[in-house]
Amino acid sequence: xxxxxxxxxxxxxxxxxxxxxxxxxxxxxxxxxxxxxxxxxxxxxxxxxxxxxxxxxxxxxxxxxxxxxxxxxxxxxxxxxxxxxxxxxxxxxxxxxxxxxxxxxxxxxxxxxxxxxxxxxxxxxxxxxxxxxxxxxxxxxxxxxxxxxxxxxxxxxxxxxxxxxxxxxxxxxxxxxxxxxxxxxxxxxxxxxxxxxxxxxxxxxxxxxxxxxxxxxxxxx
Amino acid sequence: xxxxxxxxxxxxxxxxxxxxxxxxxxxxxxxxxxxxxxxxxxxxxxxxxxxxxxxxxxxxxxxxxxxxxxxxxxxxxxxxxxxxxxxxxxxxxxxxxxxxxxxxxxxxxxxxxxxxxxxxxxxxxxxxxxxxxxxxxxxxxxxxxx
Numbered sequence: 001x002x003x004x005x006x007x008x009x010x011x012x013x014x015x016x017x018x019x020x021x022x023x024x025x026x027x028x029x030x031x032x033x034x035x036x037x038x039x040x041x042x043x044x045x046x047x048x049x050x051x052x053x054x055x056x057x058x059x060x061x062x063x064x065x066x067x068x069x070x071x072x073x074x075x076x077x078x079x080x081x082x083x084x085x086x087x088x089x090x091x092x093x094x095x096x097x098x099x100x101x102x103x104x105x106x107x108x109x110x111x112x113x114x115x116x117x118x119x120x121x122x123x124x125x126x127x128x129x130x131x132x133x134x135x136x137x138x139x140x141x142x143x144x145x146x147x148x149x150x151x152x153x154x155x156x157x158x159x160x161x162x163x164x165x166x167x168x169x170x171x172x173x174x175x176x177x178x179x180x181x182x183x184x185x186x187x188x189x190x191x192x193x194x195x196x197x198x199x200x201x202x203x204x205x206x207x208x209x210x211x212x213x214x215x216x217x218x219x220x221x
Numbered sequence: 222x223x224x225x226x227x228x229x230x231x232x233x234x235x236x237x238x239x240x241x242x243x244x245x246x247x248x249x250x251x252x253x254x255x256x257x258x259x260x261x262x263x264x265x266x267x268x269x270x271x272x273x274x275x276x277x278x279x280x281x282x283x284x285x286x287x288x289x290x291x292x293x294x295x296x297x298x299x300x301x302x303x304x305x306x307x308x309x310x311x312x313x314x315x316x317x318x319x320x321x322x323x324x325x326x327x328x329x330x331x332x333x334x335x336x337x338x339x340x341x342x343x344x345x346x347x348x349x350x351x352x353x354x355x356x357x358x359x360x361x362x363x364x365x366x367x
Binding site: 111 | 282283284285304305306307309310311313314317318330332333336
């Protein structure tokens with residue numbers, strides 16, 4: 001598979017290394033000559049020094065024969081243009097843009113860039129949730145943070161201990177999808193009881209997350 | 222949509238460089254409602270003393286900023302920053318997301334102009350405009366010599 005990446009910094013170094021080890025053909029476009037030299041010395045990748053929003057640079061990078069374009073610069077407008085040129089002008093099937101301003105995810109979607117990653121959005125929501133809710137042992141945001149999977153351990157003083165799922169009053173937009181008891185996963189039904197030291201995996205919308213936690217833990221820290 | 226008098230047209234200008242400020246000053250004299258957005262405050266010094274519009278110091282690629290400028294009520298959006306990609310992005314947001322009736326963008330890169338013109342955005346390319354003018358003058362003189 002041929003992959004073009006536009007951008008710089010640690011993530012490009014890391015991704016280049018990772019993609020090469022998977023056997024992909026990697027081309028990196030970056031407008032900093034020093035960075036390009038460094039990259040060229042370190043990895044067996046094709047490096048193009050220039051502006052990744054210019055047609056001739058993209059052509060130099062061999063965009064016509066590429067399968068995937070990843071736009072990872074810190075400027076949203078540049079990432080947008082790179083992806084639009086790649087998909088609309090060169091017919092690249094898969095394009096991915098890094099979105100620095102989380103509110104631009106929707107904008108990119110409406111302008112035809114369908115795969116976006118909002119690092120600041122994901123990281124800030126992760127930090128927020130980890131900082132404020134210490135009962136949560138694990139948390140995975142899905143669909144740009146529109147859905148969250150949270151895992152939490154049941155302490156003996158929680159009001160849900162020894163109750164069956166149908167007795168627990170959690171909002172309808174959340175579901176207890178799995179219980180891990182002594183390391184064994186159980187897909188629970190309405191009659192399944194929750195006991196102390198269980199780990200429960202809950203699928204929920206982030207906006208009602210605190211309600212869900214309140215129903216299960218009895219309090220929100 | 223409510224039809225408004227030409228005088229009441231609401232215009233948002235993104236980028237207050239030489240071109241942006243010049244356009245803003247002219248429209249201001251024509252008594253139109255104008256908001257100028259630029260990320261540098263110093264840029265607004267280019268606006269004349271009698272400039273009657275509003276200024277917003279912010280990055281126009283952020284949707285919140287455009288909403289603050291009431292882009293949903295704008296009749297015309299003009300994007301004239303020094304960065305082609307910013308102009309392209311803001312113009313597309315104005316057209317596709319906020320359905321602004323008239324959107325005009327300045328794009329320096331001639332090849333980009335062709336590509337983005339398909340997207341129902343009016344595009345001015347200073348390179349093409351001045352090239353055409355030069356060619357006109359040259360050809361005019363050639364004709365006169367005949």
